[in-house]
Amino acid sequence: MRRCLIIEDDIENAQYVANGLRELGWSVAVCRDGVDAIGRAVEEAWDLIILDRMLPNDLDGLSILRTLRSLGRKTPVVVLSALAATDERVRGLKAGCDDYLTKPFAFSELAARIEAVVRRSQPDEGVREMRVADMRVDLIARSVERAGRSIALQPREFRLLAYLLAHQGRVVTRTMLLESVWDYRFDPQTNVIDVHISRLRSKIDKDATVPLIHTVRGVGYMLSPALTTRELTE
């Protein structure tokens, strides 16, 4: 069972995240005190640490993160903070967090990001080609084939597909796509991502018996050959 340490002083928020993670099959420990948290984060082995920034006694969660990184621990850390300004975010990433999410957030967004972060810590580099059902994607030649038929994609569409592929079987949110495919760190008002997905879908899934790109209502999208009902729930 994967183990997660939540360092958060607000009980309501901590319980919300803990319950959600338990439902996803995580074993969760919550630590509300910053000083205890440093000890637990360093002494025990975790698969994930979720860290709040403003802790009691004016302790910045980032100092825990820095301690951890200075000891050479590569444990994935997701920072949750009400400090949303760009420089705060940059400070968090510089301190060594794997993702920085601002409060308030939907649990689905956090879950998607956690999956991305936890998988990223087990990199599978050197992959040239990926296959999903009857789709074959050549990552070097940047070509796509479905059921033996070649599909022409624009460069940006290919990047979108590649990102979905890299996270196949997992939900990716619209914000994640905006950040990684367009390098946008803000939300455009219009649902631009939805339109791009539907365009990509029309090229990939058209005439196919099994659709590969699925909409996860209220959360985002997932690329998967087959979908279980659990994954579709919010």
Place this chain on the structure above:
Amino acid sequence: MTGVLARWWSSIAFRQALIFGALVVFTMTVLLAVFYVQTVGVWQRRVDSQIETTTQRLVDYDRRSGSPALGAHINALLGDGIDSDTEVYTLVAADGHLVAGNLAVTPDITTPTRSISEHSVLRAGRASQSRLSVTALSDGSTLIVGRDMQDLHELEKLIRGAIASGALVTLVMAVAGALVFRRQLERRIGTIRETAAQIERGDLAQRVPISAQQDEFARLSRDINAMLDRIHGLMEGVRHVSNTIAHNIRTPLSRVLARLYTAQNASNRAEALPEAVGFAIAEIQDLNIVFDKLLRIAEVESGARRQTFSAVSLNEIAINALELYDAVAEAKGLTLTHTLDAGPSVSGDGDLLANAVANLIDNAIKYTPNGGTVHVGTRREGPSVTLTVRDNGRGIPEEERARVGTRFYRLDRAVPGWGLGLASVMAIARLHGGSLQLADAGPGLIARLVLPATGA
């Protein structure tokens, strides 16, 4: 007393005036001292040289004609009526009796001296201060030549008195001047301080009264008033902003509460609650977006992000945004075209500029009906780079254009949005030292983001 002094001393006007007064007193003293030495000293030296000359003449006379003749000559000199008030001539024989002259003979004046010196004598029966030259003649008699200094001493006394009273008057004037100066300065500064105190108490409408004199204080008062006008304007702006923010945040909050209370008290609670919760979630998510956007505008307006400016290509930003919006435009049946000039880069924040450009394109797409065209162009125009988004939608009426940049101002409430897009674009433009210009495209709108070019 020391308290009063300390209070006076703490006044810069008093200190300045006093220092100035002290300088005047010092200058006066030096001036009068020089004058004194020049007059009294010179006169004394002249008297001495006259005495020497006369002595020499009489000694020569004695050598030529003998002392009886000299006695007669002295009597003649004393009787000629010239300088009779001041002249001193006396010839004393070797045996000590007076041959001729106007001094009462005493032993101390018949002792020959080398130099001319001052003595208290009886001249023509009256006590007198005289400078005397005492010379022993060849036959043993003594010649005394001198000058009564009484008048000179009177003059000396007069000059000293003048110096003393002059210095005293100057000193008194300096102190009095310092007090007057202080009071005047205090009065002028007092009006400014009074206004400042009223403003501190919260009456921001107060202004410093400007005196008729066009002096430094009038200019200072005008500067202060201009500053107060600016602060007043800013405060009004802040009040307006916080009012609209309060309105735009409280309204959805009360909507949410109303819906939740209603559902809680409804008879068909089980059915009403899920719907109310869904409504609440949607509203709160919206609120969160509004809050986030407001904070971002505030962050931009604070200017903090200027620290991380770097060279940014406006064309790259435009291409990125075009590739983001082409799908939306296509889906809405719009034509999205572009002409990108080989414009130079601008110094700025890439994320913010991307945000601004995306906002402008987003707006254009939102307000342009099906079949319309949105055109994005970049151009270098002299020292600035311009990114233009032109649409052929309904545009913005002239009279509304000035207001569209205000937070929460929305042209059409039927179109989804928060009324923060253009406000944020304007803030971003200002941060970069540029501006957002809106013009009529007849029909449609031209939004021009003008930014200073780097390396121009």
